Amino acid sequence: MTAATQGTDPATTTWLDAWTRQEGAERATRAFVAAFGREPDGVWSAPGRVNLIGEHTDYNGGLCLPTALPHRTYVAFARRDDDAVRLASAQRPGDLWTASLGEIGPGTVDGWGAYPAGVAWALADRDGDGDRDRTRDGTPSGFDAAVDSCVPFGAGLSSSAALECAVAVALDDAWGLGLAADRRPELTRACMRAENEVVGAPTGGLDQSASLLCTPGHALLLDFAPDTPDDAFARPRTFEPEALGLTLLVIDTRAEHSLADGQYAERRRTCEDAARRLGVRTLREITPEGLDDALEALADVARRRVRHVVTEVARVEEFVAAADLAGSDQARTSDERATVGARLGALMAASHASLRDDYEVSCAELDTAVEAATAAGAVGARMTGGGFGGSAIALVPRGTEQAVADAVAQAFVDRGHGAPAFLLAPPSGPADRDV
Ligand code: ADP
Numbered sequence: 028m029t030a031a032t033q034g035t036d037p038a039t040t041t042w043l044d045a046w047t048r049q050e051g052a053e054r055a056t057r058a059f060v061a062a063f064g065r066e067p068d069g070v071w072s073a074p075g076r077v078n079l080i081g082e083h084t085d086y087n088g089g090l091c092l093p094t095a096l097p098h099r100t101y102v103a104f105a106r107r108d109d110d111a112v113r114l115a116s117a118q119r120p121g122d123l124w125t126a127s128l129g130e131i132g133p134g135t136v137d138g139w140g141a142y143p144a145g146v147a148w149a150l151a152d153r154d155g156d157g158d159r160d161r162t163r164d165g166t167p168s169g170f171d172a173a174v175d176s177c178v179p180f181g182a183g184l185s186s187s188a189a190l191e192c193a194v195a196v197a198l199d200d201a202w203g204l205g206l207a208a209d210r211r212p213e214l215t216r217a218c219m220r221a222e223n224e225v226v227g228a229p230t231g232g233l234d235q236s237a238s239l240l241c242t243p244g245h246a247l248l249l250d251f252a253p254d255t256p257d258d259a260f261a262r263p264r265t266f267e268p269e270a271l272g273l274t275l276l277v278i279d280t281r282a283e284h285s286l287a288d289g290q291y292a293e294r295r296r297t298c299e300d301a302a303r304r305l306g307v308r309t310l311r312e313i314t315p316e317g318l319d320d321a322l323e324a325l326a327d328v329a330r331r332r333v334r335h336v337v338t339e340v341a342r343v344e345e346f347v348a349a350a351d352l353a354g355s356d357q358a359r360t361s362d363e364r365a366t367v368g369a370r371l372g373a374l375m376a377a378s379h380a381s382l383r384d385d386y387e388v389s390c391a392e393l394d395t396a397v398e399a400a401t402a403a404g405a406v407g408a409r410m411t412g413g414g415f416g417g418s419a420i421a422l423v424p425r426g427t428e429q430a431v432a433d434a435v436a437q438a439f440v441d442r443g444h445g446a447p448a449f450l451l452a453p454p455s456g457p458a459d460r461d462v
């Protein structure tokens with residue numbers, strides 16, 4: 028046994044299971060009754076997300092390809108007649124967050140309640156004139172909400188967007204806004220404003236778009252090119268790993284690195300400087316054919332960063348093309364399906380190498396997860412999210428999930444990392460009402 032020969036303890040493998048929608052709704056309802064002593068009007072929920080490929084491309088005007096997790100954040104919600112906003116969370120026991128709707132805005136609130144409260148602020152004043160917009164149901168008023176969630180926190184799986192988007196669809200119903208039916212990009216923008224302006228986290232729109240727009244059985248191709256209109260920004264694309272005999276496994280490394288924020292800002296700055304030097308609005312405009320010429324005009328570090336961005340956008344396009352093929356009758360035989368699976372896996376491996384070597388945003392735990400999963404039979408694996416910790420993903424042959432997870436957990440023990448956790452991630456549905 029590996030453990031015995033290396034003198035380390037055997038690993039235990041922790042699975043983070045998704046709740047059923049009913050279980051989630053019941054938990055949030057119980058939290059609501061306990062916090063506020065009355066029944067909620069209903070329960071709304073929204074998923075965390077995982078990005079299949081297309082990393083550090085959103086702020087370069089590029090492409091990303093997230094799917095929604097079956098893991099969701101549930102919000103039991105009831106309107107109030109006055110202006111009070113009261114928030115409880117099972118993940119923050121005893122910490123009842125309160126404010127008045129009128130006082131919420133950039134710089135006026137903090138703590139975890141800033142995420143949901145920020146969404147209320149952004150949705151109450153959609154035209155941005157500082158007055159509350161009227162709706163078909165009257166003027167927005169205060170509310171009580173209780174949260175419970177099975178999306179892991181701070182694991183790069185977007186618990187923050189899941190919280191924002193669950194509150195957004197609840198408020199959309201409560202205030203009669205009617206945006207969830209066919210104007211979801213407007214809800215996306217409100218959630219982004221909440222996170223950027225009220226919480227103060229400079230994230231792109233990837234997380235909120237995924238949580239509001241992903242559909243079951245699909246990945247979402249997001250196009251961040253500056254002039255993309257709303258109706259072309261997000262396109263569902265077939266992604267059915269089970270049709271290829273594969274399962275998407277998520278490895279939460281549980282590693283957190285304090286450098287992450289400064290490093291993120293520095294990568295952004297390097298890319299923006301390189302775009303200026305190359306005379307383009309965003310690096311999206313550099314094509315694979317034009318890459319060599321562009322690289323000659325740049326110094327060493329910028330050269331590697333730009334090479335990652337340009338090749339990563341091309342990998343997203345190739346991944347989407349291969350995944351489409353999986354759903355077509357060109358992949359009828361098991362040999363043909365294996366070829367498609369191998370292609371997806373090779374693109375994931377190339378993405379990881381590029382993020383590790385050219386973009387330099389991986390870390391020891393992420394590299395261990397990718398190497399151990401691949402050695403245990405994954406067709407491909409890569410870090411996902413911003414990097415410096417968070418999660419990795421692996422496409423593994425169906426039926427090998429436990430064996431791959433055990434091998435990764437053991438590799439973490441052998442290399443002295445803290446224990447990781449594992450999630451299964453069939454592409455799932457968007458933010459919606461539960462009961
Ligand atoms: P990620 O989105 O990758 O999980 P973030 O740092 O962006 O990590 O967001 C995590 C923060 O979002 C938490 O620290 C907390 O403030 C807030 N949050 C997310 N989910 C909940 C929840 N269920 N209850 C309370 N706060 C939450």
Ligand code: MG
Pocket residue numbers: 185186187188234
């Ligand atoms: Mg987040």
